[in-house]
Amino acid sequence: MAMCWTPLSKISTDRDNWTIKVRVLRMWDAINTKNNEFISLDMIFIDEEGSTIHAIVRKNQARTFRPQLLEGRVYTVKNFRVESTKGEFRPMHNDIRIWFMTITTNMESNEDMNSIQKYCFEFADYDQIQNQCYNYTYLIDVVGKLVAVGNVEEPQVNGAPRKLRNLQLLLKEGKEIRLSLWGTSVWQIDEDVYKNNPGPFVLIATSTIVKSFGGKFSLSSTSATKVHLNLEIPEDGFENYTVAKIFDAPSNEKKIPMQSLSDNKSATVNFVRSSQESSSAISSMINTNDATKGENDKSSQIEQIRIDQTSNVEDEETDDDNIPINMLYKR
Structure with missing residues (x-):
């Protein structure tokens, strides 16, 4: 049975049990340049509609999720928190962003995902x-x-x-x-x-x-x-x-x-x-x-x-x- 997922344009802050199918466009370590301290593991996701969103893995969870995620790959991601975008240094335009939680799961897609673009x-x-x-x-x-x-x-x-x-x-x-x-x-x-x-x-x-x-x-x-x-x-x-x-x-x-x-x-x-x-x-x-x-x-x-x-x-x-x-x- 095929898994159902929600387009990024339809997710909102009112729940945490969304399921999305996305490509990791870019991934990087957010670093505090004043003291060279690691802050978080950050990514930009893109879906089949071409919608993008900033996703963040907290410092204390990075060791768990980093081996599970590769730039350019397509994943089904479930159970994450959605919150309003705040602060400076936003890597793209979206009023919301994703935070990984302890219960967040991601599974790499084995299907042909050429429908999700590789660059944006x-x-x-x-x-x-x-x-x-x-x-x-x-x-x-x-x-x-x-x-x-x-x-x-x-x-x-x-x-x-x-x-x-x-x-x-x-x-x-x-x-x-x-x-x-x-x-x-x-x-x-x-x-x-x-x-x-x-x-x-x-x-x-x-x-x-x-x-x-x-x-x-x-x-x-x-x-x-x-x-x-x-x-x-x-x-x-x-x-x-x-x-x-x-x-x-x-x-x-x-x-x-x-x-x-x-x-x-x-x-x-x-x-x-x-x-x-x-x-x-x-x-x-x-x-x-x-x-x-x-x-x-x-x-x-x-x-x-x-x-x-x-x-x-x-x-x-x-x-x-x-x-x-x-x-x-x-x-």
């Missing part, structure tokens, strides 16, 4: 990024053309060294913006891939925050951030393709391998609710970029340059906002 983002354009500056209610998903990659540095932040890698992105509006990856996020980008391949590269970064210094806006990673480079997204559910192809690169140009450069087994807001919409959004960005950049994109030679700008940290209460960017590999 809430991309912000440049105006929305500006409006979210120092507003940490919602985290920002961003897509852009990667134009510069910095070395891994270890600046002093709140009296202790912290790993940092700065990237430069070209957005669809023709604006460049810095993305600072902090902590273990620095290893989600391999600078050798960028230096040794002709590109182009389309980068997606999830769950970032927006800050400004000297009148310039910048993005910083959080513990929820996941980076995708030239992500393969199914279009209309038929075939996978690498987003780099939409640049219409010459046929003799070296193929760029798809990179999902993340060890983090881990959206404000222009909603992108399907793989097809994601593909359209990226295609639109590339077409705009090609018209805007002009001469700057004609040369693929990599040169090392020093950029006299500053970097912002993930922790909003830090006073150390004056960290220089080191050498960048820029196209």
